Amino acid sequence: MELFSPEALITEEEISHRIQELGANITKDFEGQDLVVICVLKGAFIFCSDLIKKINLPLKLEFISLSSYGDGITSSGNVRLDMDITANLEGKNVLIVEDIVDTGLTIKTLMEMLEVRRPKEIRLASLLFKPSKLKHQVKIDYLGFEIEDKFVIGYGLDYAGRYRELPYIGILNAGN
Ligand code: IMP
16 A cells, blocks of 8 residues: 655644643633533544643533545535444533534534533634535634634544544545
8 A cells, every 4th residue: 555645734743732722721711610522423533632731720521423425525414423423411511523514414413412411601712614515504613713614634534544643634636
């Protein structure tokens, strides 16, 4: 299998600097409270692990797995819950950590799924946002970077299961 090193759209240094800022904002906003952080697998796993190290609050970490994309680059139009969290969310401050908001369908569906569990509050942290593709109303409380309408890979994001391990975010070009 060939090794592929796309040009970085967002470098490791830029990601790290932004995560430091997001962590500080989250810490300030929830001062004196604790937090349930929900990492949306698989794409957010690297972002989430770096982000929680910059949140200076008592927190519990949960994982949830949803699928909306198949192995291609266009959405299938529906969202399936593959693995649920184990924590009870009633009365809790919840922070969802997502890799990217594209059409917004995944996050809208997840928010609806979690709202019925009666948390105190749900906020969203997303590393990336593609505004040009948005179809559903989504409020991102903590956003890493807004990007143009390109399919991106690396730092947890995949194409057909590959490239998650890249330490930066690159653009997938036809022919890669
Ligand atoms: P949405 O439901 O359309 O907002 O899509 C969200 C999900 O699609 C993300 O959690 C990603 O898994 C996937 N996705 C959307 N755009 C990209 C991309 O550019 N690269 C990799 N995955 C993407």
